[in-house]
Amino acid sequence: EPEVTQTPSHQVTQMGQEVILRCVPISNHLYFYWYRQILGQKVEFLVSFYNNEISEKSEIFDDQFSVERPDGSNFTLKIRSTKLEDSAMYFCASRERGLNTGELFFGEGSRLTVL
């Protein structure tokens, strides 16, 4: 069964460092998302991406965050200068089409710990 894959599964970084989280969505999917989940809290939307551009972003997704799809397969989330409060599980998700019936497939997450 096709799946969304994310790397790394866990990354520990020092405050102020840049972090890149990588995702390989399912191959025929067109819509891509990043969500985050701070430990013990609900899953929060960060950004959606379609046709090589951001279609929506949340208040969390400030200038420290960026996304790109450099080679048509990888979908990356970059945090320019990490803060302690960026520590969370980051989920990549993708869906095949932009209809309500399209299941949103999640990756297994990348746990980011900022020290």
Place this chain on the structure above:
Amino acid sequence: AQKITQTQPGMFVQEKEAVTLDCTYDTSDPSYGLFWYKQPSSGEMIFLIYQGSYDQQNATEGRYSLNFQKARKSANLVISASQLGDSAMYFCASQTGTGFQKLVFGTGTRLLVSP
């Protein structure tokens, strides 16, 4: 704006019994979708079931069914014949409109199934 409310922080059920996890939603958009995801202790998000606002019948997927009461804006998840492997966090989520809009998640319900 969308809002999902899950009022049960934790639920306990005995193996083989049925359990209902509550979810209410708030949206002014006439077109929306409701989702349930399972998050085991390993952290991944597993899609369980989807209900569209225009669907005439309640969604079912194996042991999962969604008790959709549109007038009450509720979308409760019913798990029949609980199994030990059902112990996990369960999140209700909504998406409004058609297209690739984001999912908005509730705070989740932790389900514990005992032998």
